[in-house]
Amino acid sequence: MSTANAAPRNRAIDGGAASIARKAWARFLFIGLICAALAVAAERLSLQEARFNARTAVETAASRAAVEMERIINADIQRVHGLVAYVRANPNLTQDRFAELAPYLLADATGVFRNVALARDLVITHIYPLAPNRAALGLDYRDNERQWAKVREAIELNQVTLDGPLELVQGGRALIARFPIYLPDGGEGPGDLWGVASMVLDFSAFADASGLDALGDDYALALYAAEDDLARGGQAVYRTAATPPDDAVTRRIELPSGAWILAVGPADGWPTRSDSLLLIIAGAALLLVVGGGLVLISLRFEHALLRQTKDLERLRREAVEARLQAEEANRAKTLFLANMSHELRTPLNAIIGFAEVMNEGLFGPIENPKYRAYLADILSSSHHLLAVLGDILDIARIESGGAELDEQSLELRELTASTLRILRARLREKRQSLSIDIDPAAPTVYGDPRLLRQVLINILGNAIRYTPVDGAIRIDAERRADGALALTVADNGPGIPEDKAAEALEPFVQIGETGAQARAGEASREGAGLGLPIAKRLVEAHDGAIEIGRAPEGGAAITIVLPAERVRAAA
Structure with a gap:
């Protein structure tokens, strides 16, 4: 960054720091005024506010619990x-058929369901479920004094009744909703009584799911x-150890038949006095200190964040520009190689x-043996150069996105056989x-056979x-x-050093010739360093990869x- 550009930037930073200080003092003063006003009004308003807030909190909690209880009961029933x-x-209906239907009926229940039962006659x-509730089978409601009253009420009124919580024959406390079942007789009357259907809700789960336990x-x-509400001093269905105050918040919970009254209040009664003036002043002072500190910290943080954002944006632009330049350079290189290779192939073919x-x-024959040797060298070198140019054109076409796949299923043995027909002479x-x-x-495998x-x-x-x-x-x-699928070609040549494996897959890179390579009979300079890079890109076009390792024989x-x-599985 030049000095001419740096000076305005430094002045902007200094000006921003001064602005931060001014804003901090202004906001700190504003918070001080607010704290003073609150301290003056708090002594007169705190008691009223405390009672209002306490009652509002109780009303909110009671309403939430009442709505949830009503929802759970009515939804499950x-x-x-x-x-x-x-x-x-x-x-x-048989027990087996009943056991098949019940899970579908209760698949989306609220979680407080314990069991459902049918009482014929x-x-x-x-x-259902049978195993944990087998003790209830055979229970005659007429012999159970505690449950018979509500059963008889459901039958006589021909409507759903809710009973409980009560102790179950099979153990546990629950709410029981009963449904009288009358068989149709074709007339206007209810018909003959078949029996009663019962939905049993586990009371502990109900109190937990509805928030009643949490409220308590x-x-x-x-x-x-x-009918036995608080004003009449009736028996509570559920209560905490502490008794609600006389002016407790009450909520009515509508049931399929009848209703419940929920009375809620603070365990220690409603607030009777406000906080002391000294505590109010101390709280206001603390709020002033904390609030002022937070304001100053937030302003400094915001300014630092703004500067960081500007720096990141500058770095992003520089990175984008560098990437675009690199892509443009790569495209230019590829185009140059393609054009150069094409231009050289024409005279080379001639x-x-x-x-x-x-x-x-x-x-006519050429009699001089040296001329014939020179011609053989010319042909060999020309064919080698033509192969190198072909590799250059291949890598240029691949890098420019020109490797299109003509995919079909092919067998590995046929793939290797067709390759050997081309390279068998070199092996011999x-x-x-x-x-x-x-x-x-x-x-x-499914891929392009040619590639x-x-x-x-x-x-x-x-x-x-x-x-x-x-x-x-x-x-x-x-x-x-x-x-x-892994297809491996291993040899007992000099191999590729582990630290050179990634380099060997880069275009135009040849791993330096060692004495072992020289003894192999062919110098590494016979290639252009494109064989493995082309193979790598063609395999990647098939969503695969090339791995370089060391063979057990010591080679690559x-x-x-x-x-x-x-x-694909073999046919």
Whole structure:
């Protein structure tokens, strides 16, 4: 950054710091005035406010609990109407069929459901779930004095009644909703009594799910039946150890039949005095100190954040510009290589053609043996250069996104066989042995045969080049645990050092020739350093990867890994 640009920026920062200080003092003064006003008014208003807040909190909590209790009871009870209708249509319902229907009926219950039962002729004959409630089977409501009153009321009124909480025969406390079931007789009357359906709600779960237990932790409360409410001193359905005050907040909870009254108030009664003036002043002073400090910290933080945001935006722009420049340079390089390779291929093909004509002696023999040797060198070098130009065109086309896949299923053994037909002469020339360990039942792969063949040609060609005369090369395939297919070409040549593996996959990079490579019979300079990079990009176009390791024989092990999505079971 130049001095001319830095000076205005420094002045802006200094001006911003002064502005922060002014804002901090102004806001601190404002907070001081607010705190003073609150301290003056607090002594007169604190008692009124405390009582108002306490009552509002109790009303809110009581309303929430009342609404939740009413929702849970009515939601769960309504589910049994479908069961009642089914029994009316199928009065000979068996326990097994009942056990099949009940889970669907209660699949989305609120979580407080304990069991549902049917009492044909007022004797419990069906129950779900059966195992924990088996003790209730055979219970005759007429013999149970505690439950019979509500059962009889439901039958006489032909409506749902809610009873409890009461102790169950099978153990536990619960609320029980009962539904009389009358069989249709075709007339206007209710018909003959089939029995009673019961929905049992676990009271402990109900108190927890509705928030009644949580409400009792914070307040004194009592729950009464509407006919035995607080004013009449009736028996509470549920209550805490502390008794609600006389002017407790009350809420009415509507039930399928009747209602409950919920009375809630502070356990210690409503506030009777305000805080002392000294505590109010101390609180106001503390609020002034804390509030002023927070204001100052927040302003400084905001200013630092603004500067950081500006710096990050500047770095982002610089990074974007650098990326665009790099992409443009890469495109220019690719275009240059493609154009250069194309321009060189035309005269090179002419050279090869004329050299072949002269070598064949189509217009007369060349008697001088040195000339014939020179022609052989010209042809060999020209073909090598043409292959290098072909590699350059391939890498340029791949990097420019021109590698389009013509995908189909192909067998690994056919892929390796077609590759060997191309490279067999080079293997014979160096008297190298090649072993192939691919199961005839190996799975097929889905990809572009031409491009995958090019990958294998490049990798196997590298193995031939760097493996010494009379050396050994091996090709094998295996299915990995994740379903991917690994095709490995291993040799007993000099190998690739581990720290050079990533470098070997970069275009135009050749790992330096060692004495072992020289003994292999071919210098590394015979290539352009494009074989493995082209193979890598073609495999990546198939969503795969190239792995470089060391073979057990001591040489290089190059593995083509194709993902499970491209592997098909053998036909």
